[in-house]
Amino acid sequence: MATLHHHAFCPHSRFVRLVLGEFDVAPELVEVRPWERRQEFLMLNPAGDTPVLAADGALHPDSDAEGAAPAGAAPLVLSGAAVINEYVDELLGARHPDRRLLPGGIAERAEARRLTAWFNEKFFAEVTTYLCTEKIYKRFMATELGGGPPDMNGVRAARANVRYHLRYIGFLLRDAPFLAGARLTSADLAAAAHLSCVDYLGDVPWSEDEAAAAWYGRIKSRPSFRTLLQDLVPGMAPATTYARLNV
Amino acid sequence: MATLHHHAFCPHSRFVRLVLGEFDVAPELVEVRPWERRQEFLMLNPAGDTPVLAADGALHPDSDAEGAAPAGAAPLVLSGAAVINEYVDELLGARHPDRRLLPGGIAERAEARRLTAWFNEKFFAEVTTYLCTEKIYKRFMATELGGGPPDMNGVRAARANVRYHLRYIGFLLRDAPFLAGARLTSADLAAAAHLSCVDYLGDVPWSEDEAAAAWYGRIKSRPSFRTLLQDLVPGMAPATTYARLNV
Known part of the structure; x- marks a missing residue:
């Protein structure tokens, strides 16, 4: 299952939740308070801001058509709203062309x-x-x-x-x-x-x-x-x- | 021929010149002083900042493999470093896979x-x-x-x-x-x-x-x-x- 490190009122985190929601993906949500600059979060994203997506399950880059990641594969860590949006559209938009959030042309x-x-x-x-x-x-x-x-x-x-x-x-x-x-x-x-x-x-x-x-x-x-x-x-x-x- | 509305020391304009240069595209350069907020520039990009690319010639979305735009076609106006980078990589990277600036994986x-x-x-x-x-x-x-x-x-x-x-x-x-x-x-x-x-x-x-x-x-x-x-x-x-x- 994918994990989204977010803050409930970070607008970029909200944007990513909407992008995922349009593909019926409900990630596990982990709240981050970016202003605390915790070391474990900076290890995930040295830029220090939300959102960060640990892409697993159907969001893993090597997942199969049924949405399962290869056994034992580590999640792919993705930072930033624009990067995550492009990634999700490339991966899931290819599987669900009718729901693409970036148009074909x-x-x-x-x-x-x-x-x-x-x-x-x-x-x-x-x-x-x-x-x-x-x-x-x-x-x-x-x-x-x-x-x-x-x-x-x-x-x-x-x-x-x-x-x-x-x-x-x-x-x-x-x-x-x-x-x-x-x-x-x-x-x-x-x-x-x-x-x-x-x-x-x-x-x-x-x-x-x-x-x-x-x-x-x-x-x-x-x-x-x-x-x-x-x-x-x-x-x-x-x-x-x-x-x-x-x- | 493509036109880049830029400022010589706007780093985002410099980035786009490098992206185009890697594909051997030398656009016509038109200097903009974004702080003047001139109406004709705001018509091209309501955000008011450089760079703006008027994509014509080999950069026109409907150009052929020889790099010619359809006769009489208006250039496509593109604003912002990230948008232009994605566009150029999609259009010219597809023609020159060995020069892609965004990797294949x-x-x-x-x-x-x-x-x-x-x-x-x-x-x-x-x-x-x-x-x-x-x-x-x-x-x-x-x-x-x-x-x-x-x-x-x-x-x-x-x-x-x-x-x-x-x-x-x-x-x-x-x-x-x-x-x-x-x-x-x-x-x-x-x-x-x-x-x-x-x-x-x-x-x-x-x-x-x-x-x-x-x-x-x-x-x-x-x-x-x-x-x-x-x-x-x-x-x-x-x-x-x-x-x-x-x-």
């Missing part, structure tokens, strides 16, 4: 990758890293590791930035039902993973873009989303609409 | 991608973005866009960080001649692209890691590196060893 694949990176890198740098760090992670960090009350300047900047990302999502949806075109791709999952963290905190101004809100309602109603919506920040309830489906 | 490809991202994202965030912005870009930025003398705190942090990255390169080279194994991959090109910017400024402490220095000497002696080493920052000479081959 080379130009369409490039567009899906561009938008996946848009959310995993740009949206992260402008929105999620502020909100998750300031409003969630800092509650659990020791003071000497940077814990404490949120820096409201970062929170305010993120709340301003999320509005233009929401408009960009609305713009992308003018011509197609999904962000990169006619079919679900990893771009939709990346965007929804990041937005789900922000939505938990009640910081997505959904009323400002109807198309984006309707698209998110569709994505979060997918079975792959179910376990994400059950995760809670101890001591902090989600916004009221967070886990409501088809809003 | 799924596990080896994941490792090459991990290390490519290590340099394009982590090294960038910890080293190149400080040094290129503070010591190069700011010389050419208008004051109202952030120009002025370098912030030496950023420069000092980058100079400290580059040392541990150099040790990591030395560590990777203990078991293999290239960063991701027995063959050249995009990981070597990404690392060398970023280091080349830092080396221009004289900020790589090469004497601290002999293996890393020898590896860099080999990479910068490749023909794909030639045009990079000719680029100059107006009014700022490179460090003496910058363009010396096989040091």
Whole structure:
């Protein structure tokens, strides 16, 4: 069985859970607090951040068509959302072509990758890293590791930035039902993973873009989303609409 | 013919020039100053950063085996170092399997991608973005866009960080001649692209890691590196060893 070293409110970990969920893979989840920089986790990923996937079972690179890894084979350790996404799509997308998260055409694949990176890198740098760090992670960090009350300047900047990302999502949806075109791709999952963290905190101004809100309602109603919506920040309830489906 | 919208000291642009150079593609170069946020460039890439490749000629997705695009076909616009790298490797790597920059095995490809991202994202965030912005870009930025003398705190942090990255390169080279194994991959090109910017400024402490220095000497002696080493920052000479081959 595969193991995902993750944090419940790390948006990149959420993205990987969605990617795996679309292929009906439910990994064993091991919680990591990346800010603690534990030696055993740094041995898995010297970059020190989540997610890290120990690919075993159906995700092992030498697994057979029934999804069994060779007896005694060590799992393959994979780090980083983009690397894991490409790997899973190559391995499981080849077995289930109807579920591929990166399209078959080379130009369409490039567009899906561009938008996946848009959310995993740009949206992260402008929105999620502020909100998750300031409003969630800092509650659990020791003071000497940077814990404490949120820096409201970062929170305010993120709340301003999320509005233009929401408009960009609305713009992308003018011509197609999904962000990169006619079919679900990893771009939709990346965007929804990041937005789900922000939505938990009640910081997505959904009323400002109807198309984006309707698209998110569709994505979060997918079975792959179910376990994400059950995760809670101890001591902090989600916004009221967070886990409501088809809003 | 393909066009690369780049900046001569944007490390991600340098990486793409190396990737293209390994396939003997010399794009037309158009200089962009991303900090000016010009409308015509934002139309090509709403993220606003370099590199952007207008893929035409042999790089057009519908080009034939002789490298000609269909008559009248518009170039395909691709943004971002990782997206362009995957695209070029899929398109030209399929035509020249001996030059592939992402290896054929799924596990080896994941490792090459991990290390490519290590340099394009982590090294960038910890080293190149400080040094290129503070010591190069700011010389050419208008004051109202952030120009002025370098912030030496950023420069000092980058100079400290580059040392541990150099040790990591030395560590990777203990078991293999290239960063991701027995063959050249995009990981070597990404690392060398970023280091080349830092080396221009004289900020790589090469004497601290002999293996890393020898590896860099080999990479910068490749023909794909030639045009990079000719680029100059107006009014700022490179460090003496910058363009010396096989040091």
